[in-house]
Amino acid sequence: MRELPKQRHDDRSDATRLEPESFVSRRRMLAGTVATTAAAAVAPIAGAAYAAGPDVSSPQDMMAFLLLSAALAGVHVVNLAPEFSQDIKKDILDQDPGVDPINVKNDYFRWINAHDSTSSFGKLLQIAKDNRQSGINIIAAVNASDDSAKFLARSIVLLWYLGSWYEPADLKANAATPGTRAVTPSVVVSSKAYTQGLVWQIVGAHPMGYSNLQFGYWSRDPNDPNDAVQNSNFGVITATIP
Amino acid sequence: MRFNGPNRTELAIAVGLIWLLMFPAQSTAQTAATPATTQVGLQCNGTRLLDPFNGSLAGPNLPAGLLPIDASVKDKILKSGLPCQENVSTGAQGDLAGVESVGLENLQRGFDFYSWRTFIALNSPADGTPIDSASTQADTPTRWEDMNNFKQLLDVMLPADLQPPRWPTDLNGMTAERERLMPKECRDLHRQMPDRMIVKMIEESFNEPFKTGPLIDQNGHYAVFDILMNRQMFKYIMDHHLNTKAGQMSGANSDLLVDFPPGQNSGAEFGAFMLKVSWKILTDGEAATKNFHMRKALVLMPPGADRPCVPETLGLIGFHAVHKTATRPQWIWTSFEHSKNVPDKDEVAASKLVGPYNFFSVKCQADCPAVNATPPTPWDPDPALRLRFRKDDSFKSQIVRETPLTDAAKNMNAIFHNMLPSNSVWQNYMLISTQWPSEFACASLHSHVPGAPAPGTDFIKQPDMTCSPAPTFMANSTLETYSQGDVPLASSSCIACHGNAVGFQKGASAPKPGQMHLNQSDFTFMLEKAQ
Numbered sequence: 001m002r003e004l005p006k007q008r009h010d011d012r013s014d015a016t017r018l019e020p021e022s023f024v025s026r027r028r029m030l031a032g033t034v035a036t037t038a039a040a041a042v043a044p045i046a047g048a049a050y051a052a053g054p055d056v057s058s059p060q061d062m063m064a065f066l067l068l069s070a071a072l073a074g075v076h077v078v079n080l081a082p083e084f085s086q087d088i089k090k091d092i093l094d095q096d097p098g099v100d101p102i103n104v105k106n107d108y109f110r111w112i113n114a115h116d117s118t119s120s121f122g123k124l125l126q127i128a129k130d131n132r133q134s135g136i137n138i139i140a141a142v143n144a145s146d147d148s149a150k151f152l153a154r155s156i157v158l159l160w161y162l163g164s165w166y167e168p169a170d171l172k173a174n175a176a177t178p179g180t181r182a183v184t185p186s187v188v189v190s191s192k193a194y195t196q197g198l199v200w201q202i203v204g205a206h207p208m209g210y211s212n213l214q215f216g217y218w219s220r221d222p223n224d225p226n227d228a229v230q231n232s233n234f235g236v237i238t239a240t241i242p
Numbered sequence: 243m244r245f246n247g248p249n250r251t252e253l254a255i256a257v258g259l260i261w262l263l264m265f266p267a268q269s270t271a272q273t274a275a276t277p278a279t280t281q282v283g284l285q286c287n288g289t290r291l292l293d294p295f296n297g298s299l300a301g302p303n304l305p306a307g308l309l310p311i312d313a314s315v316k317d318k319i320l321k322s323g324l325p326c327q328e329n330v331s332t333g334a335q336g337d338l339a340g341v342e343s344v345g346l347e348n349l350q351r352g353f354d355f356y357s358w359r360t361f362i363a364l365n366s367p368a369d370g371t372p373i374d375s376a377s378t379q380a381d382t383p384t385r386w387e388d389m390n391n392f393k394q395l396l397d398v399m400l401p402a403d404l405q406p407p408r409w410p411t412d413l414n415g416m417t418a419e420r421e422r423l424m425p426k427e428c429r430d431l432h433r434q435m436p437d438r439m440i441v442k443m444i445e446e447s448f449n450e451p452f453k454t455g456p457l458i459d460q461n462g463h464y465a466v467f468d469i470l471m472n473r474q475m476f477k478y479i480m481d482h483h484l485n486t487k488a489g490q491m492s493g494a495n496s497d498l499l500v501d502f503p504p505g506q507n508s509g510a511e512f513g514a515f516m517l518k519v520s521w522k523i524l525t526d527g528e529a530a531t532k533n534f535h536m537r538k539a540l541v542l543m544p545p546g547a548d549r550p551c552v553p554e555t556l557g558l559i560g561f562h563a564v565h566k567t568a569t570r571p572q573w574i575w576t577s578f579e580h581s582k583n584v585p586d587k588d589e590v591a592a593s594k595l596v597g598p599y600n601f602f603s604v605k606c607q608a609d610c611p612a613v614n615a616t617p618p619t620p621w622d623p624d625p626a627l628r629l630r631f632r633k634d635d636s637f638k639s640q641i642v643r644e645t646p647l648t649d650a651a652k653n654m655n656a657i658f659h660n661m662l663p664s665n666s667v668w669q670n671y672m673l674i675s676t677q678w679p680s681e682f683a684c685a686s687l688h689s690h691v692p693g694a695p696a697p698g699t700d701f702i703k704q705p706d707m708t709c710s711p712a713p714t715f716m717a718n719s720t721l722e723t724y725s726q727g728d729v730p731l732a733s734s735s736c737i738a739c740h741g742n743a744v745g746f747q748k749g750a751s752a753p754k755p756g757q758m759h760l761n762q763s764d765f766t767f768m769l770e771k772a773q
Contacts, residue, residue, distance in 0.1 A: 082710065098344075098345060100712075101710055101711065101713055102710065102714060191729055192730065195731075212708040212741060213706050214707045214741070214762065215742060215762055216762070
């Protein structure tokens, strides 16, 4: 097995190797759940933990946000939080989400929190916490939620993919009368967000005016983001959620 | 073909003479040859040396009781020599208590420790004495200024009508090569002042990256930039005939993936190393303060109808050290500068100025240039004015630092300053930061494709070679003055910018399946200077 990315951080020969973080697979998520069945079985009332609102500095809230985002967007947690390193001995919510140089996840968390006028963000995070063992269950629970939560979830997906914020109310209006709006208004969250849209990473392209891609990249076939054999830099990016 | 490093005999000699190798006999590049035994260039130390400091450095204050650093620890660090490779970890450093709360901060701390060790090693006296010896003065030649250790880029990329560059291993040979490449405009002065360093200017010696303009000090003089390489880099360039345009464009190089040798602890391999330095022209009064590492030099002005060679005293104001290592194929980018170059933007806003600064006037009120503004054109030096920007000194740069140093960098600076003698000129230099590739799902691809050219950099499946530099942006106020900030692609990022570097190799007009035809030059713009 090839050396995993995280292991290359540490050049010490005697360093304790962390559990590979690159693949937050369903197997690992389920394994983590075994140890926490009791906790999961006693699910708290949705939203009850968020009287004070979601807290970006809370690792549990951030992990819930990452699990929610991974389920909704269909990508690995590690693609949303590159420095995330999983310890399977711990509940997934007790993991360290990590800090990376770009750290766009924190920006997104704060943005959503500030722009959620319906207190739905807390509900969604609670759904992720309650269903942390299964991305499918997270999706199902979101779909079973009220419109405020569902359209906020849609905004979150668009935020990750496009780096732009679409107001849930606009998305809802657009869904109610599809095709009647020429343009759904949106705002680019930040210059950082502009560069970090998942859409660019997955299709192997770049937004206008910004590219770190290797000179001559256009002369080669793009990576298949799900092709682990080719050593895609994303691993199997969309395999977390079937 | 790769640089194979020393053979067994050479290694045996190297091991036997390790002390001498780490502190080579002086053969200063810009001084007349002296009858001294010469070693084959600077060597690195492959022994892991971890940051031994107790406590977290990421906070606003140094841990209580950390200073002063124990004398034995200080001695070990200051005399440890040049690290062959970074020694970093997501966890604690050498002292288990020396741990930050975030993995990224631990890694950054490891890199910053590496950077300071590198700075100390390269700026230790060329004659082999330690940097903290009493004899070390502001004008003591350093190891990187020794012609046995580093070579100026313009002495490698020679005009086509000159014989190719050489880098002999004996002092007489090096001296002869230096004399061969002595500009005719400087020869008379060189005879009169044979000990002076030679700085040859081209446009890149005064115009900042992306041709954003020159930097003008508070005396109205240009800042002067210079680029150098080590022997390992030189050897790779010569082995592959990359020192000329014709060589780069030759059929033999059509499939070459430029891939400089990496440094690594194993085998104490130095690897490729680049330097970019910035100098300030010192007045007699400034030289007398001894606040700068300074060298007397003959500065050859940029090409033109008239190209004077000007005797000046230069003070070091900026220092980029760039090292390719086995685990950092995007290289490690270390940046130091003089602490009195510019104030931070926040310090200006809060009127917490402690001048005078080299590139900012604290007295200037309404009539000063806009902050961080490029100078008015024309930018080219006027030979008649030598290295003054304007005859009436009507423009002086008003520069501030856009991104203040992190607390961690400030604390690392405080620790190393504490280890240096209080009167050391190196007290006046501070680490800005160290940029390194942080995304290892990306960086780790560099050595996993079977058959990849040695030492294994391929990136065939990695279109983004930058691998998420940390920090994302980094600028030296003297070397990336006009591209400071945090605007993606527009603001200075060493790795992101150098990831676009190319040479003159032929492009992928008819790519063969499975073969790369990229114009990549392995993160260096040096190859663009081939003639």
